[in-house]
């Protein structure tokens with residue numbers, strides 16, 4: 600989930616969220632830093648819905664990025680790094696209809712947030728393309744998460760207009776992210792996916808296992824690296840990047856941008 604930059608916070612201020620490792624230190628298999636390698640260490644979790652994560656290229660080699668973990672933790676999860684894909688099938692690798700996919704979004708953040716973006720909502724709200732809620736999740740086959748900070752997720756949204764033909768899932772998390780970001784409602788990508796799957800599939804153990812894996816494989820190694828860097832006392836915990844979802848633009852602005860972009 601995208602967080603906001605705090606007022607007055609400079610874009611170039613050091614932050615654990617921006618901490619990167621050199622590509623030469625990445626495990627050639629999982630892409631994570633060798634000291635936090637995921638290979639043969641992550642037990643995949645079973646779930647019903649397919650998961651596709653579209654990762655903004657600038658998120659690679661970040662200590663706090665959780666997309667690689669999600670790709671190993673969820674048994675049916677594909678991580679795609681890039682800015683745009685021709686259509687839904689090109690992005691997901693599956694010939695499913697847009698109505699069978701839902702994009703994770705966060706209601707209540709960003710300029711597009713509607714007045715209804717409160718915390719009293721259900722943890723997970725599925726909406727049809729037209730924005731109608733209380734949809735049955737039974738016909739849903741997959742979820743799509745956008746991995747990047749708020750601006751990057753926004754970019755992914757606009758550069759892939761076929762996303763607007765999918766359904767949306769609004770998350771109203773009732774937990775604080777372990778990445779201690781500014782907005783309480785913001786979650787890392789792996790947390791957002793785990794939260795969503797746990798609620799849609801009525802499987803609370805999915806979320807518990809996700810949070811434990813995120814702490815062990817991402818948060819703790821990242822904090823250790825940050826400590827080694829010796830900058831931790833200067834920045835507080837203003838982790839405002841590393842997002843899973845983007846606030847959905849109003850339907851009026853999304854309309855007509857997606858024609859001809861979907862397979863028949």
Ligand SMILES: [Zn+2]
Pocket residue numbers: 626627628629630631636637638
């Ligand atoms: Zn590895």
